[in-house]
Amino acid sequence: MTNRRDFLGLSGSLLLSACATTPSMTDTPPIVFVHGNGDTAALWQTTIWRFESNGWPRERLHAIDLPYPLARDDDGRPQPGRTSSAEHMAFLKSEVEKVLQATGARQVVLVANSRGGYAVRNYIQNGGGDRTVSHAILGGVPNHGVWHEMAGMNAGSEFAGAGPFLRALNAPKNANGDEVTGPVKWLTIRSDGNDKYAQPDGLWIGKRGVPTGVTFAGPELKGATNVVIPRVDHRETSFSPAAFEATWRFITGQPPRTLAIVPEERIVLSGKVGDQNLPLPGARLDIFATDPASGERRGGAVHAQVIGADGRWGPFQAQPGMPYEFVITAPGYATTHVYRSAFPRSSNVIHMRPQRIAEADRSAPSLVILDRPRGYFDPGRDRMAFDGQTPPPGALPGAGVSSSRIRPAGPSRAVVGEFNGERVVGRSWPLAEGHVAVLELTY
Structure with a gap:
């Protein structure tokens, strides 16, 4: 059964933070951060700082840059300067293999925002990531599409909920109807209603007043732990202090010592x-x-x-x-x-x-x-x-x-x-x- 935990604020996390301890090296698997559509590794800067501020070794935090980070309009048709879902997954797989080789670790944690979560899901389901990934954290990922079926919107897009790419990813994996692939531990983080790409109305995709067929809960996945953070926007589902708190707790089983970014002298x-x-x-x-x-x-x-x-x-x-x-x-x-x-x-x-x-x-x-x-x-x-x-x-x-x-x-x-x-x-x-x-x- 899907487990949803609502975050109503950070005060409880801050009160608990005194109980947290710095993780040991055996508790710190390499983390690979995967950015969203059109973005860069730079967006993970403050998230990486918060991990470091809580004792995660800098050399075990890896943010990757996908060349040509925009998705194709139609995933099945080549488009100059754009990447397909298959190319995205292949790049992620290559980067994970590099990190495993460099660190000697057996598995990594994958943390992704938006389109980056598609590559994570594709890699775990179809690219062997079920063996190399321990935890997958997906922030603001439109797992059921930015739209379902809409006139004027490309049905072959990665972002089409009724399109072939997402239909395959969301197909039931077991008798419970889970949408996630085991034995990886899965977490999704979404907004309660402020994510521009999880909206019942087509305002943010140029279709004001037209139903998208998608709900605020579109990023959730059956079989995952699904967290809701009030009022965060699409990017803040990954890059906010509250998203960091949820991510840290999911990986370690403990609250972080601090949500602040601790300054360095050098x-x-x-x-x-x-x-x-x-x-x-x-x-x-x-x-x-x-x-x-x-x-x-x-x-x-x-x-x-x-x-x-x-x-x-x-x-x-x-x-x-x-x-x-x-x-x-x-x-x-x-x-x-x-x-x-x-x-x-x-x-x-x-x-x-x-x-x-x-x-x-x-x-x-x-x-x-x-x-x-x-x-x-x-x-x-x-x-x-x-x-x-x-x-x-x-x-x-x-x-x-x-x-x-x-x-x-x-x-x-x-x-x-x-x-x-x-x-x-x-x-x-x-x-x-x-x-x-x-x-x-x-x-």
Whole structure:
């Protein structure tokens, strides 16, 4: 029988955290984190920090990058720059094998968000993962589709609940009708009703007022432990503190000591510069320390690097408490200025993706983007402002928008983005000279 546990808040977890202990090496299998459609390994940054803050060894936490991370419109038809479900599964299988070889472990834990959960389920059911995976945690995975059957929506898509891919994954596995493959332990995490891809109405897929045939409970699976977290959005089903708490508890059987990210004294950063999770060799990355109040640079570049064939940059030792501007220069892209708040811990998944200038923006004096990669903006739930505008332009009721754009006129000036206590200060740059600014939220 499906086991559902509702989380009504974090207070109980925090009260229990004093009882938790740091896991030993024998209790810490390698964890492989699998991102969602169009995303990167970078989205797992804060989740990895929370695992580390609770004693999980850094070398046993692996976030992977699927090249061409967008799904095909029709899974059975080749499409340039897109991956099929079979290609996605094959890539995951290869990455798991690398992790097992590098660590000497017998099994891994797989933690996935959104489309990443399809690859996890496919690998466990059809690729031998039933032997190499101990636990599978699926956050916000549209396990019964983003839509069931709808006119104008491709029936061959991975996301079609009545399509061949999901029908095969969801076929009963035993007399109980379980949808999950044993002996793997399964956990799903979903929102109570705020996930844009688990909606009875087609609003977020361009079909307002049309029934999708999917319910808020679409991410649940019969035979899994199914957790509901109130008000979280599609990405927060994986990247929020509450999702981390549920994940840690499911893997270890204990509450975490803390949901906070514990600061480090020595902070070393690295990552990739790329597009579609492919390297951009020859691109240049320059890093500047910035003034927290104005976004102005504090002197010259503190790190400068031409990107090699592997796309990697770093290592760079950051100062605790210091915000930074990352400038990516690559042929065919805008010179992209990414502003980040101070980093509390080291990370090797600080990925930089340069922007392209859309035709609709080319006549603007400047373009500044406020981006929240690990969640969405919800005016009914969040405290936020962008350049003094509350809510940020484009933010709509219900958590379905993750970025906001403004086009400031006049000379370069400070632009402030705020979200639930995090504050990022950047500068506007002249768009006519090919510059775009991004204020990237961490939390």
